[in-house]
Amino acid sequence: MNQYDLVVVGSGPAGRRGAIQAAKLGKKVLVIEQGKRVGGVSVHTGTIPSKTLRETALNLTGWRERGFYGRAYRVKQEISADDLRRRLLITLDHEVEVLEHQFSRNRVHNIRGKASFIDPQRLEIIKDDGERIEVTATSILLAVGTKPFRPDYIPFDHKSILDSDELLEITDLPRSMVVIGAGVIGIEYATIFSALDTAVTVIDPKATMLDFIDREIVEDFTYQLRDRNMKLMLGQKATKVEKLPDGKCSVTLDNGRIIHCEMVLFAAGRLGATDTLNLSAAGLEADSRGRLSVNPETFQTTVPNIYAAGDVVGFPSLASTSMEQGRIAARVAVGVIAKEPPKYFPYGIYAVPEISTCGLTEEEVKERGIPYECGIARFRETSRGHIMGLDAGLLKMIFSLKTRRLLGVHIVGEGATELVHIGQAVLNLKGTVEYFVENTFNYPTLAEAYKIAGLDAGNRMGEVNVEKIEKKAAQ
Numbered sequence: 001m002n003q004y005d006l007v008v009v010g011s012g013p014a015g016r017r018g019a020i021q022a023a024k025l026g027k028k029v030l031v032i033e034q035g036k037r038v039g040g041v042s043v044h045t046g047t048i049p050s051k052t053l054r055e056t057a058l059n060l061t062g063w064r065e066r067g068f069y070g071r072a073y074r075v076k077q078e079i080s081a082d083d084l085r086r087r088l089l090i091t092l093d094h095e096v097e098v099l100e101h102q103f104s105r106n107r108v109h110n111i112r113g114k115a116s117f118i119d120p121q122r123l124e125i126i127k128d129d130g131e132r133i134e135v136t137a138t139s140i141l142l143a144v145g146t147k148p149f150r151p152d153y154i155p156f157d158h159k160s161i162l163d164s165d166e167l168l169e170i171t172d173l174p175r176s177m178v179v180i181g182a183g184v185i186g187i188e189y190a191t192i193f194s195a196l197d198t199a200v201t202v203i204d205p206k207a208t209m210l211d212f213i214d215r216e217i218v219e220d221f222t223y224q225l226r227d228r229n230m231k232l233m234l235g236q237k238a239t240k241v242e243k244l245p246d247g248k249c250s251v252t253l254d255n256g257r258i259i260h261c262e263m264v265l266f267a268a269g270r271l272g273a274t275d276t277l278n279l280s281a282a283g284l285e286a287d288s289r290g291r292l293s294v295n296p297e298t299f300q301t302t303v304p305n306i307y308a309a310g311d312v313v314g315f316p317s318l319a320s321t322s323m324e325q326g327r328i329a330a331r332v333a334v335g336v337i338a339k340e341p342p343k344y345f346p347y348g349i350y351a352v353p354e355i356s357t358c359g360l361t362e363e364e365v366k367e368r369g370i371p372y373e374c375g376i377a378r379f380r381e382t383s384r385g386h387i388m389g390l391d392a393g394l395l396k397m398i399f400s401l402k403t404r405r406l407l408g409v410h411i412v413g414e415g416a417t418e419l420v421h422i423g424q425a426v427l428n429l430k431g432t433v434e435y436f437v438e439n440t441f442n443y444p445t446l447a448e449a450y451k452i453a454g455l456d457a458g459n460r461m462g463e464v465n466v467e468k469i470e471k472k473a474a475q
């Protein structure tokens with residue numbers, strides 16, 4: 001009875017998609033999840049909550065209308081942590097419900113408990129009430145994700161010195177906040193709280209931030225953050241964090257500077273959640289950050305019947321890519337061919353403002369020695385931008401001078417994470433600058449920025465024999 005074709009540990013995007021894929025292929029599948037409800041970090045503490053918080057903050061503050069009515073404009077004057085949580089709970093409930101329904105519809109079994117290896121084909125599950133269950137699997141998919149890195153020198157108190165999981169449980173909105181870590185999670189939360197009028201300081205030992213993003217986009221983004229008084233203290237390290245007798249916090253930097261604030265968010269890194277899996281019993285070993293290495297095409301670990309997908313295998317650590325990895329891993333695990341996914345996937349940073357990117361950055365194009373041309377459009381050049389009152393927003397495309405093909409698309413501003421998919425499609429379908437120059441876009445839309453940027457690049461690249469180029473690109 002406890003014998004399965006595939007046992008999946010973790011019900012986040014990778015586990016969920018893998019389990020459903022295997023079930024759809026007629027396999028007997030079990031998902032083990034230690035959390036109270038299915039969904040993983042993505043649903044409970046990561047993607048969905050942070051994006052819901054962002055949407056709520058933008059709506060309640062009237063952020064999107066400030067271009068018209070000025071920076072003092074507010075939809076709701078006093079915004080409380082309760083206001084933010086209310087929408088969060090409704091969204092999360094709905095997400096979990098959809099997931100539970102997907103599992104039951106596809107006959108995926110589901111046990112709540114903590115899994116660990118007995119040997120490469122057997123797992124032990126310890127339930128909350130202490131009950132022990134043993135299951136056997138032909139294949140196992142580890143989709144255990146990550147948990148926040150909590151260094152000893154940070155006195156986390158679950159109230160005002162927090163990691164990114166705990167931030168969602170705050171009961172009062174802070175008036176000032178220090179965010180340690182200028183990675184994607186740190187920057188997203190820093191800008192969301194800044195939109196809520198919290199005075200935010202971001203500290204990071206690295207002199208630059210978001211290094212995988214095109215520099216021109218980061219420069220524009222940084223300008224917008226500084227313009228609204230966010231403090232970016234890059235190239236400076238936090239060496240001590242303390243809770244003061246008056247309830248406030250102090251953060252000491254390596255240059256001796258001390259910053260006082262009401263709340264500290266530590267968002268500098270996450271570790272693979274492999275420490276309780278008893279990996280050695282399966283013949284597996286994680287790296288120093290708790291991550292597992294896999295064959296990037298099959299997601300097979302060094303033990304042939306054990307697969308790993310999602311954040312536990314490292315970069316790019318996105319819900320979107322984790323789902324695809326889980327699906328491929330499950331297909332390979334049950335012996336069904338998995339097609340290689342298209343080369344280019346988008347990266348979305350849901351900061352305020354949004355950033356999204358797909359393909360090569362200008363820095364990467366230069367490094368590879370590819371002759372190129374860029375096309376740029378500012379959202380304020382579009383009629384839609386005027387209607388929306390946008391005074392910022394930038395779309396940049398990079399084209400090869402030789403093949404005229406699109407090499408990369410980079411956007412900062414309203415709707416960036418949606419807009420990027422047009423560029424992604426053209427990239428994966430090997431389209432050229434002519435696609436943007438000759439196509440008609442809905443008017444008025446922000447997508448029209450693609451046309452403007454295409455014309456900008458096209459004008460400098462000169463006219464060509466389009467037929468010849470398209471034939472060549474299709475080869």
Ligand SMILES: Cc1cc2nc3c(=O)[nH]c(=O)nc-3n(C[C@H](O)[C@H](O)[C@H](O)COP(=O)(O)OP(=O)(O)OC[C@H]3O[C@@H](n4cnc5c(N)ncnc54)[C@H](O)[C@@H]3O)c2cc1C
Pocket residue numbers: 009010011012013014015016032033034035039040041042043045046047048050051113114115116143144145146164185273276277309310311312317318319320321322348350
């Ligand atoms: C604040 C934040 C914002 C984010 N925003 C975005 C975004 O906007 N877009 C995006 O694409 N990605 C985003 N991400 C990343 C995204 O959440 C992850 O890429 C995604 O959740 C990874 O999915 P996963 O399936 O690998 O694992 P997870 O979602 O981490 O789920 C793993 C599950 O495994 C369970 N588990 C672990 N160990 C065991 C065990 N031994 N036994 C049983 N169960 C176990 C855990 O309880 C957990 O439920 C964000 C992450 C964070 C933290």
